[in-house]
Amino acid sequence: MAIRNASHAGSWYSDSAKELNKQLDNWLNSADLSHGPARAIIAPHAGYQYCGACSAFAYRQISPVVVKRVFILGPSHNVRLSGCALSTASKYRTPFYDLTIDTQIYSELDATGQFERMEMDVDEEEHSLEMHLPYIAKVMSSFKYNFTIVPILVGSLSTDREAQYGQLLSKYLADPHNLFVISSDFCHWGQRFRYTYYDSEYGEIYQSITKLDEKGMDTIETLNPASFTEYLRKYGNTICGRHPIGVLLQAAQHLAKGGQHKMSLKFLKYAQSSHCRNMNDSSVSYASASLIFE
Template sequence: MSKVRRATHAGSWYTNDGRELSSQLDEWLSKAQPSYSPARAIIAPHAGYVYCGACGGHAYRQIDPSNMQRIFILGPSHHVRLSGCALTETSHYQTPLYDLTIDQKINEELFATKAFEKMKMSTDEDEHSIEMHLPYIAKVMERRRGQFTIIPVLVGSLSADKEKLYGSIFSQYLADPENFFVISSDFCHWGQRFRYTFYDKSCGDIWQSIEALDKMGMDAIEQMDPAKFSHYLKEYENTICGRYPIGVLLSAIDALRRNGNGRRMSFKFMNYAQSSRCKKMSDSSVSYASGALLMQ
């Protein structure tokens, strides 16, 4: 297998100049603190770096690359409707820094469960939710270039039962300290162009209502409660595009808890940002949050 997925969003969503990109990532990482490190999983945004690059740095700053062998990247599908999860059939993913190697052994293990579809190259290259994490991964892992692999997973619109199924499958990998999980998600997409204009005027301006709404969801995630997060989504219909990858992570954590593995787990968000501060109903914004999971 020699097919390579191109960095199709380089030059538009982020710079395709390797030196410039490395410098940007260094700057964002330097401004964040390793306050919740070493993380075993992170939630981080996937928008254009001009909007969310700085926010993403707070999640990636929690990574200790020294023991990391395999990185799972769970990103939502924006362009193709999937009822399950799909895996790439390529050998490498390009970045302007260096190419990242797909873990064929893990892919084969996951395909053997009969729960995963194969991702077309066109679907893979159209999607941004995984790609936007690759430069950050390449950057934080650059001292171990060639010594780790990635497992990209495109996550479709899952039922609660399928979130539990995939959570159960991934829980065995989450339990291994040599594995790391990146959960790709932006938070509230607010405005008429997103067909979502929830506004609680008691919070103040629209942007303050959006922040309060997002932080209710973030609180459910910090409690690592999949049922509470699901209930929150049903009640408020918040347009969190990575709700299903987040649901899979919460289900994996829940599966580990139910198995009584004795590990202490905690999740915390370190940073929250909005692309703009909405004050009028004609405004729009997207929210971003970076959080990390500790397992002891």
């Protein structure tokens, strides 16, 4: 049994179950249940000191009693993928308890021929999937033996490939027992990110970044993948989970075309790691959203 270690515990988040539980409790208790029960969420994947409070607004929308599987789609930061990859592990470790990978779903995805496998060292180096595991374990703790996870590492997909994966995954999104977790930070601003878009019409740099991200969030809320692609083309916003978001939008659009599903996506919280005021500053933005079926 191959277990993926919690390689970022003790640095990006606490490796003490007691301390981590208290921290997540505080954040979840400070968030309102306002757009649930979620069938999909968008939440950030930075160190918890930066984005943990923001993430809670997405995780607060989950109804754990109905969830049997959690699909986690995260962007690949360290290896270049033109498609999507599945883990070679059977379990993912967290400070709380181990999360079991759904072998049946993995077999179904493997059978499509559209997924490759990531080596364990690639899996453990990547943080975009791992940063959601403690939150998932926490929210699902009362049902920890009753659910499985489906981690999917998403590469630099073309719009056609986003549509292909979206259609492929849409039947799983349609299942009320499945939850999709879309891992994404928003604008990475500063010279170290090679992105310094600034519109002085909106005030200081951090205010321009806020407006830029808000335009992106408004576009995502329309559930129109073509509009999101056009927004990214126009502004070049450095949303690192743009491809997982694109796959979700394509899946939602595919279901909507059938006429049987009405969905609503709403952003609930936005934050920045710091406020940029000059060109030497840098920041990363975070946003949490929930998708419900109406």
